[in-house]
Amino acid sequence: MPQIRPITDLRNTNEISEICNSKKEPVFITKNGYGDLVIMSIATYESILEFGTIDSAIAKVESEYLASNKLHDAKEALQSLKRKELPFEVKQSREELLGDRVAEMERQFQRAASETIKHDQSAGYPIALYDKVKKCPYLEYPDGRCEYADD
Numbered sequence: 410m411p412q413i414r415p416i417t418d419l420r421n422t423n424e425i426s427e428i429c430n431s432k433k434e435p436v437f438i439t440k441n442g443y444g445d446l447v448i449m450s451i452a453t454y455e456s457i458l459e460f461g462t463i464d465s466a467i468a469k470v471e472s473e474y475l476a477s478n479k480l481h482d483a484k485e486a487l488q489s490l491k492r493k494e495l496p497f498e499v500k501q502s503r504e505e506l507l508g509d510r511v512a513e514m515e516r517q518f519q520r521a522a523s524e525t526i527k528h529d530q531s532a533g534y535p536i537a538l539y540d541k542v543k544k545c546p547y548l549e550y551p552d553g554r555c556e557y558a559d560d
Contacts, residue, residue, distance in 0.1 A: 412436040416445060429453065459514070 412428055416438050418427060423452040429436055438446035449457075474480070526536050535548040540557070547557040 414438055416440045426450075456514075 410435065412426070412432060414428075414436060419438065425436065425448065429448060430450065430452070433453050433456075434435075435449040435453065436445055438448060444505045484508055530551065534549050535550045535556075537546060538549055540545050543557070545557050545559055547555050549555050
């Protein structure tokens, strides 16, 4: 539920800061009973900007598809996703390098991907997956057979 506070509460900056940082969502400030300001933590602001960038990229791709009505071949896309080794050693974990916000976005992405896979499986579409043992992408068909990108 969004926090709505009167403008007089801005006198207590520590409390407002704590609310913004603990709730991880914007706080709406009213003046004379009407909406006047929105304040938020820097982390929340950066998260909103990041989602805006992702939404813009998705909208761009969708508009390109609507204009050309062309989809990419799944086999070709899988071939291009073959794992490549990094030319340097990574000494820190992803969480150490990227922080909690990226880890949370990754969890949300995994949930969304899982729901999409369930939907596509129920609709009878092949699912693009990655075999960690063989280090290779593959398509899994509704009948259970798998087609690897190297095949």
